[in-house]
Each structure stands twice: as C-alpha cells, then as structure tokens.
Amino acid sequence: MNAYIFPGQGAQFIGMGKELYDSSAEAKSLFDKANEILGFEITKIMFEGEAEELKQTRVTQPAIFLHSTIQAAVLGDSFQPDMVAGHSLGEFSALVANKTLSFEDGLQLVSKRAQAMQKACDANPGTMAAVLGLEDAVVEKACADTPGVVVAANYNCPGQLVISGELSAVEAACEVLKEAGAKRALLLPVGGAFHSPLMEPAREELEAAIRAVNFSNPVCPVYQNVTASAISDPEQIQQNLIAQLTAPVRWTQSVQQMIADGGASFIEVGPGKVLQGLVRKINREVEVAQS
Template identity: 40%
Template sequence: MGKIAFVFPGQGTQFVGMGKDIYENNALAREEYDKIFKNLSFDLKTPMFDGPEEILKKTKYTQPAIVAMSLILDKLLKQKGINPDFVAGHSVGEYSAIGSAGFLSLDEAVKLTSFRGEVMNEIAEKVNGGMAAVIGMSSDKIQEFLKTIPGIVEAVNFNEPKQTVIAGEKEAIEKACEILKENGARRAMPLAVSGPFHSSLMKPAGEKLKEELKKYTLNNTSIKLVANTTAEFISTGNELKEEIYNQSFGPVKWVDTIEKLKENGVETIYEIGPGKVLSGLIRKIDKSLKVISVNSIAAIENL
C-alpha cells in the first residue's frame, strides 16, 4: 500500500476569517485554538477571524495564524484515523510539519512560529531587500545568471521545475529581473513581501532563533520530516535545531522534497492548511501523485 505524506503551506495563503468555521463548528478545534491564543503574548484571534487584512498581513500575525490553522486541521484529520508516514512544509509551513510530527506540542509549535515571525519582521525592516518570482526558466539557468549580478541576490524557493523565487538586495533583484527576462524567462516579477526571506541577508534572524530554541525541548519522532534546506529526512531534535537555524536564511527545496517523498513510496499527499497553493505545485512536479486539499471543516467532513 502506498504511503501518506502531510504537507503544509507557507506565507501568502492567509485570509481574514481563516479557521473561523473550524472554531465555530468543532469543540476539539475550539479547545485547541483557545489554548494557542492563551499561550501567545498578543491577540491573534481578532486579526485571524475578523481582520483587518493589513494587520493579518504582518509577518508577526501571518505566520502563527497559518501554523495554528494547519495544526488544528492536522489534529482533526488524525482524529479520523488518517496519519502520515512523512511530513514536510513550505517555508513557515515547516513549523506546522514540526508540530504534526511531534517534535513540539501544537501550542509550542505556534509559539515558536510567532517568535520567528517577529524576528523575521525585525531583520527584514533593517535590510533593504525583497523577493521576485521567476517563471519559465530552469533553476540551474537562473543560478548561472545570478552569479553575474553585483550585490546579493540568491535563488531561494525551488517551487516547481519552471518557477523559482529569488531574494536579496532590492537593487540586485531589479537588475536580476531585467537580465533574466532578456535571457528567456517568461516572467520575472517582484513579490509584495516585506523582506528577502530565505536569503543570507536573514542570517541574524537565524542567530536569534538559535538562542530562543534553548527554551524548548525538541522531541525525537517516529514520523520523518523532509527538511526544506536539504530535502533529507530528519527525526531527531538535534537535527531539527540545525534545520530551524539554517532554514531562516537557507533555501526551500520543494521540488527535491516532493521527489524524496515519491522515492520513499508516497502515493497520497494531504495539503493541510489555508489555500491550495502546494497542490498546484505538486501537480507540476509529479502528476502521478494523488493530492487532497484539507483547508476547511467541510473538507474534513467530506473525506
């Protein structure tokens, strides 16, 4: 029988009202949400359920909101007897995967995510950086061209064979978009994000996360997590500490992650959390995989 993987989306999938249907219609979900909200030093419930969008869009709120919703859906899915052999998450989605695999409890995973959101925000405001999506060109070719551009600009999200995100200094990003379009990229467009996430400019955030991790006990787990930065399996707390540090300024190797799951017998992938972004990417990486989107209470009930 084919194996099952749970995957979790990252930033950009948030929307006002996310998770509200789950909170209002499921007693277990409400209990878990209340525990999460109580465990944080700021009000996450209002921006998540009622907005305004400008507040929810701030990294400090976005990241824990996505992870909270994803992990509560994860819990409801497991309650139905569906359990993963492997987990993975895209960017901040990796923190949902950390909670799903059991490295941390649900509310601790959200709490660590909220710290990540704050430090990412803080560092992003200090560096004049950004990100851009490049479509219609292989990642190898993109990386070759980036070597010729002055300043810091790096390929950071390998989303699908013909879609790669670059990040770095604003001027270098603009120059890169120009050069990549001149050399055959179908599109190269700056993204509406507040910083150069996953690039080397974010290393100070990694240092702060490393320090914060001293307050947490990371368990070893029986469910293996595929790491963003290496696309290799992780199942011990020590390996995870290293990944959390590296991931804040390292790449998201999503294509390699999906290939790793397939190589290890995965046939069915559940995308758990807001939106359906990962389902689209996975289908472009490997059409033979069955992808099921779990993004609402209705989706859980319809399984």
C-alpha cells in the same frame, strides 16, 4: 504512503479557521490557548479582521501555523502520516504534526520567528521576485553573476523559482533573466528578503529560541527545506530548522524525494491549495487532496 504537507506565508485569508473553531470543541480550546500564549486575540483578526492586519508578518505566520496544526489535531485517528513536509513557515506546522514539537512550543517559536524576521526586514531592507520558465541552473548562474546580494530562495516547482536579496540586485537579476528568456521575472509584494543572507540577524535571534526548546523523536520523518531529505533525528531536525531562515526552500527536491521514498498521496493541511498545485506541477502521477 500518505504525505501530509503544510503551507507557508501567503496562504492566509480572512475567515481562516472560523469553521474549525465553530465546529470542534478541541479546536476552540486550542485557538483560545493560542490567544493566551500570544497575548493578543489572533482569532479575532483571523476570523473577522482587516486583510492589511492579517498580512503583517507577526500575525500571518502564527495564523497559518494555527490553522494547519489545529486542522491536523481535529483529524484525530484519521491523521496517520507516513511522512510530512512544510513550505518555509509550514515546516513548523509539520514538526508539530509529527510530534517533534509540542503545539505550545511550536507556536512560541513561530511567533518569535515572525518578530525576528520583521526586525531583520527593517534593518536590512530587501525583496523577492518570482522567475518563471527557466532552468534552475540558469537562475542560479544569473544570481551568482549579479553584483550585490541575490540568491535562489524558493525552488517551488520545475520552471518556478523565487529569488531573494537586496532590491537593486534582485532588479538587476530580473533584467538578466528576462533577457535569458524568462516568461516572467517580477517583484513580489513581500516585506523582505526571506531565505537569503539578509535574514542572518533573524537566524541568530531564532537560534537561541530553537535551542531552548525540546525536540522529541517524531512519529514519522520530516522532509526538511534545507536538505530535501527524510530526517528523523531530533538534533538534526533542530540544526536544519536553525539553518532554514537563510537557506533556500528546496520544495521541488523535497517532493521528488518523498515520491521516490514511496509518497503516493499528498494531503495539504491548512489554508489554501497552493502546495497541491505545486505538487501537481512536480509530478502529475501522484494524488493530491485537501484534508
């Protein structure tokens, strides 16, 4: 079975999507429509902007979403997913790809998500840190035992977790984890404490927007970050998407479940190759490819 996977924040690069825009009339039309919906020329930033500008959350998230969804759209009849999943932001791309959300609704939700997250970051400053070389349970216990807000946020692959929360709590947890034998426990250059309780204001703001959008029956199941299981019921998909901002990204568990359910070929759609690398670390037996 073919599993299509969609990257999240961090996969962006200057020039992303330019080849699609230049080579496909359908892609050009969708990019032009995106500029209208967003009210600014995101294509100009994506194709030839400054790296600092592209790194802004309000730009990064729609940019990655556009690259991924438009790439899937131009694949045409060759795009036949049996299952889809996306890492954090990538879940929105996955839901457009499996026809749960329309392109327009998906883009507007991603734009609102980016703005809500930026506001939450400004109101509740926080950070994230990558932890390498420890069992999940050790990281979870260190977070639970550390005073303040710090939680396991991204289960990327065995031995690679990201923790998230208040700066002082994350720093304290990193020291504990180094003493516990972590190969690395280092702060990441991110704008806030994503997938932690500090994102609650953003979750509340995004909930209203998500509830106002039509969720259709998908053409194949989505393995959602919150549950790491196959979901096809539109109402359940909607609920999980609302919960996603403050819940951990269970990527390791999602990929393992996709493989258990018959996923044999993992095709990454969008910028970068980060997810292919993670899938290889989760299971070396499956095929990985770029669309």
